[in-house]
Amino acid sequence: MSTPTGPLIASGRAADVFDQGDGTVLRRYRSEHDTELEARVMTWLYDEEVPVPEVHAASDRDLVMDRISGPTMLEDLGRRPWMMVAHARTLAALQRRYNSLTAPDWFPRHDGVPVGSSVVHLDLHPMNVMLGERGPVIIDWTNAGSGQGPFDAAMTYVLISAFEASGVKDRVGQRVVTDVFARSRGRKELEASLREACVYRLSDPNLTTGERTAVERMLK
Numbered sequence: 001m002s003t004p005t006g007p008l009i010a011s012g013r014a015a016d017v018f019d020q021g022d023g024t025v026l027r028r029y030r031s032e033h034d035t036e037l038e039a040r041v042m043t044w045l046y047d048e049e050v051p052v053p054e055v056h057a058a059s060d061r062d063l064v065m066d067r068i069s070g071p072t073m074l075e076d077l078g079r080r081p082w083m084m085v086a087h088a089r090t091l092a093a094l095q096r097r098y099n100s101l102t103a104p105d106w107f108p109r110h111d112g113v114p115v116g117s118s119v120v121h122l123d124l125h126p127m128n129v130m131l132g133e134r135g136p137v138i139i140d141w142t143n144a145g146s147g148q149g150p151f152d153a154a155m156t157y158v159l160i161s162a163f164e165a166s167g168v169k170d171r172v173g174q175r176v177v178t179d180v181f182a183r184s185r186g187r188k189e190l191e192a193s194l195r196e197a198c199v200y201r202l203s204d205p206n207l208t209t210g211e212r213t214a215v216e217r218m219l220k
Contacts, residue, residue: 001149002105003088006019006020006021006026007019009025012115012140013028013206014029014030014031014033014142014206015027015029015030015142016028016030016091017032017204020064020067021042022063023066023067024056024064024066025064025065025066025067026062026063026064026065027062027063027064027065028061028062028063028079028137029062029083030061030062031061032061033061035058035061035062035063036058036059036061036190037108038058038142038144039055039057039058039063039129040106041107041108041141041144042055042065042113042141042187044104045101045119045141048101049130050065050097050098050101050119050129050138051069051136051137051138052066052137052138052141053065053066053067053096053139054136057108060127062190063216064173065083067131068130068137068139069132069133070130070131070132070133071130071131072126072127072128072130072138072189073087073090073091073126073127073130073131074125074126074127074130076131077126077173077177078149081169081173082094082170084173084176084177084180085176085180086182087126088178088181088219089180089181089184090129090136091124091125091126091156091177091181092095092180092181092184092185093122093184094124094129094136094138095149095152095156095185096185096219098121098138098150099118099119099120099149099152099153100118100140100149102117102119102171103117103118103119103120103121103146104114107119107144107145107146108144108146109145109146109147110122110143110145110147112149112196112199112203113145113147113148114147114148114149114151114193114196115146115148116146116147116148116149116151117146118146118147118148118149118152119146120144120145120146120147120148120149120151120152120155120178121141121143121144121152121160122143122144122145122152123140123142123153123155124138124152124155124156124159125156125159125160125163126160126177127130127200128140135192146187148193149199150189150192150193151193152187153189153193153198153202154174154189154190154191154194154196155197155200156181156185157178157181157182157185157190157194157197157216158194158197158198158201158215159201160174160177160178160181161174161178161214161218162196162201162210162211162215162218163211164208164210166216194218195219196214198218198219199219201215202215202216208210
């Protein structure tokens with residue numbers, strides 16, 4: 001694909017996102033990545049009416065998809081903290097929606113993820129939900145595959161709980177969001193998969209020191 005001509009609009013741990021200026025964005029991974037498989041997963045989900053960006057092209061480390069105009073759920077929480085209960089419930093509803101789907105046989109299976117037939121995202125949190133003009137859209141399907149819904153829910157709980165929040169107000173909000181999410185998803189099932197989710201999370205080499213400490217604390 002051609003070198004992006006638009007500005008860098010986002011940068012994560014694994015990829016950079018550029019505005020193509022035509023209503024699409026280019027997500028470029030910094031290391032080798034099977035973007036064609038990710039595009040296939042997202043296209044299948046799009047056809048199943050899961051709210052994901054429509055993919056237009058994939059090649060090598062590049063993925064071109066619709067640009068979603070709007071803030072992330074986390075950004076919106078920063079501006080409107082009174083929305084934390086509503087957003088936590090929305091996050092749970094989005095996850096229930098795609099977990100209810102049976103993953104095709106060609107969906108990836110990841111070591112450390114309990115075998116199951118449900119679609120799992122494995123990285124769902126408020127930074128990976130965009131609040132677009134037509135409603136919330138789930139982004140970053142890099143880690144998606146097949147597995148068990150409760151494990152996916154436990155992963156979300158671990159991700160949010162271990163997020164390095166700064167300040168008392170943010171930490172209180174963090175606890176509210178995790179509590180509402182757990183109750184909305186089913187705390188008993190989620191907690192049954194919590195230890196496995198912590199172990200899986202600790203296998204990520206990109207964890208910060210603070211995140212690793214928080215996850216290890218949950219294991220005790």
